[in-house]
Ligand code: PEP
């Protein structure tokens with residue numbers, strides 16, 4: 559159950575509502591939004607009696623029953639698709655957003671060249687890891703703070719926003735000084751300490767689906783972020799582990815419409831990690847547009863054969879440019895159906 563308080567509800571009214579919820583045997587989880595306080599009611603109790611009583615309590619605007627275990631991120635809580643404005647850029651609205659850049663920030667020359675090229679081709683956000691989750695401890699681990707500074711330089715030169723991964727709750731404040739969007743990698747999807755820190759940090763978060771995580775688990779992790787105060791969450795499908803070995807992971811393309819049915823949060827698809835092979839990236843990107851994703855996050859490198867990580871799945875700059883052109887008619891159709899959805903919802 560979720561209780562929305564009126565925009566100007568007093569503290570006494572909010573406290574009284576919380577007291578009533580506890581009287582019914584439930585736990586209270588309240589979130590202070592910019593406009594109003596929203597109270598999550600969790601636990602086991604007499605739902606109908608509690609709902610009826612709260613609807614009639616002063617200060618309460620509305621109460622909804624939510625059957626999914628994830629509350630705030632569910633479609634039951636909010637029917638309209640979430641649009642968020644991130645430093646002037648709207649995600650989840652009527653623009654298909656492309657984030658592009660190398661797997662890892664490697665040098666000033668590499669990141670500046672990539673940033674200029676992807677911006678010219680129509681990307682709006684620069685990706686690049688400064689903290690890298692590598693399977694082997696002997697592999698390149700990222701440039702850390704120096705990498706963040708290079709991302710900042712590329713941002714200043716191109717106007718692109720920055721998305722970069724944060725791996726530990728210790729680094730959250732430092733990464734937040736440089737990132738417009740904080741990326742939670744697949745391996746950290748259930749790092750609950752990190753989720754809680756990012757919930758409190760206030761910067762938008764792109765949450766990647768874990769290697770073997772179900773859609774429900776992804777949504778429960780998103781719920782952690784929202785329940786800890788951060789409602790600017792983007793969900794990301796990046797392929798899952800299956801028995802198939804022809805691709806690095808199996809792209810669960812159906813996750814996009816499934817997530818759109820279950821949740822109001824924007825969905826981004828990462829075709830690069832999903833397939834692990836650059837020749838397959840354009841086809842999966844077209845599919846992402848067709849199934850209604852809100853955007854893509856794609857790996858691009860000026861010289862993939864020299865990349866320190868994920869070279870095989872990185873597009874070259876000319877390949878990225880060609881893909882962006884090829885996506886145009888698909889994005890035009892996507893825009894038409896977005897407008898129809900918005901019109902139908904009004
Ligand atoms: C990445 O984006 O480079 C990355 C490590 O992705 P994932 O967490 O999806 O493996």
Ligand code: MN
Pocket residue numbers: 661662831857867868
């Ligand atoms: Mn990568």
